[in-house]
Each structure stands twice: as C-alpha cells, then as structure tokens.
Amino acid sequence: MHYIYGVIGWLLMVSSFGLPAQAASSEEQAAAETTYVENIRLYPQSAEMAARGLHIAYVEADSSPGGGRYVCGGMNEKQIASGAKIVTLVLNALPVQAWQKIDIQYILLCSTAKANGRVIGGIPVPPAKLLMLNAGVAPSAKSRFPLTIMHELFHAIEMQYGSYQDAAWDAQFSGYDNSYGAQAGATTMGSGGAGFINGYGKSFSHEERAELFAMQILTRKSLSQYIANKDDKKLEKKQRYIVDKCNQLLGAGSCI
Numbered sequence: 001m002h003y004i005y006g007v008i009g010w011l012l013m014v015s016s017f018g019l020p021a022q023a024a025s026s027e028e029q030a031a032a033e034t035t036y037v038e039n040i041r042l043y044p045q046s047a048e049m050a051a052r053g054l055h056i057a058y059v060e061a062d063s064s065p066g067g068g069r070y071v072c073g074g075m076n077e078k079q080i081a082s083g084a085k086i087v088t089l090v091l092n093a094l095p096v097q098a099w100q101k102i103d104i105q106y107i108l109l110c111s112t113a114k115a116n117g118r119v120i121g122g123i124p125v126p127p128a129k130l131l132m133l134n135a136g137v138a139p140s141a142k143s144r145f146p147l148t149i150m151h152e153l154f155h156a157i158e159m160q161y162g163s164y165q166d167a168a169w170d171a172q173f174s175g176y177d178n179s180y181g182a183q184a185g186a187t188t189m190g191s192g193g194a195g196f197i198n199g200y201g202k203s204f205s206h207e208e209r210a211e212l213f214a215m216q217i218l219t220r221k222s223l224s225q226y227i228a229n230k231d232d233k234k235l236e237k238k239q240r241y242i243v244d245k246c247n248q249l250l251g252a253g254s255c256i
Contacts, residue, residue, distance in 0.1 A: 073111035105129035124156030150214035195234035
C-alpha cells in the first residue's frame, strides 16, 4: 500500500486521541500515548527484545486506530504467545547494533490488519515508533509471516531515512507495474518474471526492495542459489544494491 498516506491518516488522530481508560501499567499508558492505539497491551519483554529497545504489543479486542481507517484484530493469549515467539526469532536476525539505527519501539501484532477495509500485511508508522503487523489468526513460522515482518520493517527503515522513493534505484531498474494487480499477490520467487524477485516485487520498486531485504536477511542462501541457478544478472545486481543500502543505513555487516 502507499505507506506515506497511511502514516498521515494514522497521525490525523493525534488531536482527538484519548488515553486508554484501563491501562494495565504505566508502560502501557506510555505506549498508548506514543502509538495512538487505545487499550494497547504489552507482552512481557524478553532479553532479546530489551537489547533492541523493542516491545511486542497487542490488543485484546479489535481496535480501530487512525480514526477508523485501520483495524487491528484482537489477539488471545495463545495467539500473542505464538506471534511473539516468531517476532523475537525473526528480529534477532538483525544484529543489536543495527537496531540502534532503527527508530521503531513497538511491534503491534494483530489477528488481522486492515486499511480502509482491505486486508494488509502491516503498516509502518515511524513517527509513532510503531510497526503494525498482520500476524494471522494462527501465527506460524512456516507461513509468510516471518518474511512479512522483515518486509514491513524495511518500509519503515526507508521511510525513516527518506529513501522510500529511491531515485538511484529507479535510475537503474525499471519495468514495474506501478499498481497492485492480480500478480501482486504472488510471492513465490520467479513469479514476477526474469529480473524480478516475484510478482509482489514487480508491482512497485519499494515492494521489490522490501522483498529482497526480507529474503536477504531470512533466506539468504535460497535467494542467492535461485539467482545463480537462473543466472539472472539483473536480479543479482538488485541483491547487491540491497545489501549495500542495508549496510549503509544500518551499519557494516548488518545485511551480509
């Protein structure tokens, strides 16, 4: 989705936002003030998340931040425990020092996430230090969810550093659909044709960069092997670009 507009819509609610009536702790009240998500709850912080300055958050009942433009589905205890475990494992793939350069504090897990009634993978809201994610009704490490986490995180990183619109990338790579058509739901490698990581990545350049970042961090060997097997020089060049950009923004070695 077009995240810039999403962030603006989310933050339009600042003036009318009220604190949760029954916040369970002062930390949760502070989280509500920062994220503008009423009745937000915080999952017990692990040592790994604490080292990265992160809190995993959720809501117990469906919430509608951003003046109703968005929906974050409520999570029960089993769902949040499963989702938190996956998020912790995935985000640990980035070294602690990289997180010193990422201005995200809260990872909000939802049983479903919607924008204007449409199901989305998530939305980054850097000014609110928030990354909202669609964890699904039954979060699973074998599902798309781990890649979605990293995909949405890269959107947040690019937005934070003002490179969500990357002129240098666009000068080198073209051929994008610049729309979310039927092919945009295809996430299998190669589904976008030669030179593109998949159909999702072919929709917009920022989507392909996010896809490549997620795969580089979580499935690096499979990604490199696929590119080598296809002898896809264009995709190989895109992979190198993402590695260089990651290391430039987050520090050397963050995206080997």
